[in-house]
Amino acid sequence: MDKRISPLSRIFLIVMFALLYLPIFYLIFYSFNSGGTMYGFENFTLDWYRELFQNTRLLIIVLNTVVIALLSALISTIIGVLGAMMINKVRSRRAKDSLLSLNNILIVSPDVIIGASFLILFTIAGLKLGFYSVLLSHIAFSIPIVVLMVLPKISEMSPSLLDAARDLGASRWEVMTKVVIPYITPGIFAGFFMALTYSLDDFAVTFFVTGNGFTTLSVEIYSLARRGISLDINALSTIIFLITMVIVVIYYLITNRTKKAPDMEVFK
DSSP states (O other), X not given: XXXXXXXXXXXXXXXHHHHHHHHHHHHHHHTTXXXXXXXXXXXXXXXXXXXXXXXXXXXXXXXXXXXHHHHHHHHHHHHHHHHHHHHHHOOOHXXXXXXXXXXXXXXXXXXXXXXXXXXXXXXXXXXXXXXXXXXXXXXXXXXXXXXXXXXXXXXXXXXXXXXXXXXXXXXXXXXXXXXXXXXXXXXXXXXXXHHHHHHHHOOHHHHHHOOTTOOOHHHHHHHHHHHXXXXXXXXXXXXXXXXXXXXXXXXXXXXXXXXXXXXXXXXX
């Protein structure tokens, strides 16, 4: 089968990537503009980056965002892996499809509806809006993502692999830690990084459940942008973009290393 890309497909890919990346490069380019606007580049400067790192409040918000993202991704990954294992054990096809449909509701539902629902829930429960309300919300909408990433890896695992481990005398804990977990590691990493990404860039849900005295980066950038263009936002966005690229590269390196590794050993 001919796998060469047709000229029309190449043109489509070039146009698509241009539409996606040109605005980002435009933003990065003007983060070095001494003119203070995004309409005419005057001279190269790092003043906006210096101003950014002198903004203590904004740095605290960045720290809050990273802490929320890491905690929510870690907790949702643990819960999502356990949930995927439980769904996989369901024998009834109808019951399994029902559970998957319920799992997918938070993914396909509009963020505005999800955010408003969490706001109503926390208000009724008497939970003060702030760190914990944002954390719980991010965990909730990240769990279905992890389940979708992990469940296919669990489903494709051969039952004979588990039977062989049991025949060799492995306990349930050893089967879990030395067979199941190593096999589904790519799905776990994929779920973790997807949850981390969703948490970092979420705006709609966070906007509803954040309170006075606590905010995340997406909400803060939205507030700053409403006041007018400031190139320290460009500088911050540039740094976030570069960090995201590093995370993606790390993820693919881990995934490729896992794929190249030989099949796991039940016992050394």
